[in-house]
Amino acid sequence: MxxxxxxxxxxxxxxxxxxxxxxxxxxxxxxxxTPDGSFDKTEGIAYGADPRQKLDVYVPRHPMANAPVVVFFYGGSWNSGSRSDYGFVGEALASRGIVAVLADYRLYPQVRYPLFLEDGAQAVAWTHEHIRQFSGSPQRLYLMGHSSGAYNAAMLALDPGLLGAVGLSPHNLSGWIGLAGPYDFLPIENPDVRPVFFWPDSPPQSQPINHVSRGAPPALLMAATDDDLVNPTRNTGGLARKLREAGVPVQDLYFSRPGHATLVATLSRPMRSLAPVLEQIAAFVKATPGQ
Known part of the structure; x- marks a missing residue:
């Protein structure tokens, strides 16, 4: 089948x-x-004043009390993307008893680094304040992203200043999950990404690997072995190694069947047999204690 x-x-x-x-x-x-029988969806919630600053919440149809919560950021080289394209991610998480928050954020050329990260921080702050209304627990809060969205999740989890600006800290996170994320990509080779980070004067502090410190939240990092867009050895492997050296709990997993784009597609029902990505996410969330 x-x-x-x-x-x-x-x-x-x-x-x-x-x-x-x-x-x-x-x-x-x-x-x-994607079937819709496993969740209830509330869409178009504003977490800021800009039209791009909106999010959707997917709640399991029969949620447990104080369910874990995952805020998901999609990829697109910070140039494109829409939360409406990732309903299959919301369904996947909800099917495992997880409340999913899918957030839009401003993109280039409207903004450059670090403003889209400030959007992400505001989305996390909204979630922390309001998610009890959706059966979620702010004490079981995770970030997750794919590709450039994984970068966003990494920066919010590792750079204390970003969540600090909205009255939170990485200590408010139970963990974070990165799928095929770019965490160490200077000098920038992708011409679509260069202007986002002010190339050739891209700041070193824009790189997640430069923000690793003891006490960072636990991480689950997954990548495609043959990713031809984001080098998995340098990015996923390099960040995992530096997290371990700092004493941060981290698991890095590599899959041979999906590629860069299809790694996130394995969360959809038709593609789940390509790699156990959803199973690993659910196990990570279940095993990680709340705050």
Missing amino acids: ASTLRRLFSLAIGGCLLFAMSACSPLKLLNAL
């Missing part, structure tokens, strides 16, 4: 490419194949 679904998914993606005018996309297809 799983192989059949993957073949159908590949064929559908091909159809989307052939008929782009239909506004079809792989992410939209994953969302179209």
Whole structure:
């Protein structure tokens, strides 16, 4: 069944490419194949004044009291992306009893580093203050992201100044999860990313690996072995090594079947057989004590 679904998914993606005018996309297809029976969704909640500063909350249909909470940031090289494209992530987390918060944030060219991180901090602050209304526990709060969104999660978890600006600290986090994240990428090679970080004068403090310290929250880092966009050895492996040297609990896992983009797609029901990403997230959340 799983192989059949993957073949159908590949064929559908091909159809989307052939008929782009239909506004079809792989992410939209994953969302179209995502059932909605496992969650209740509240969408378009403003955490700030800008139109991009909004989030959606996915609550398990039958939530436990004080459920764990994951704030998810999507990727897109800080140039593109929308929370509406990642409904399958909300469903995946909700299906495991986790309250999911999917947050938009401002993108380049509207903003550059570090303003999109300030948006992320505001989204976390909103979640910490209001998530009890959605059966979530602010004492069991996690950050998670894919690609550039994993960078956002890493910076919020490792640089105390970002959450400090909204009255919180990394100590308010039970942990964080990074999927194919860029954590050590100077000098910048991607031309789409260069202006986001003021290349060639990109500040060293923009790199998560330079903010590792003892007492940082536990981390679960996952990457695709053959990632051709974000080097997994330098980024995931390098950050994991530095966290261990600082005495921070960290687990780094590498999967051979998905690639950079499809690593997050493994959270969707049609693609879960590619790698046990969702199972690892659920186990990490279950094993990590609340604050």
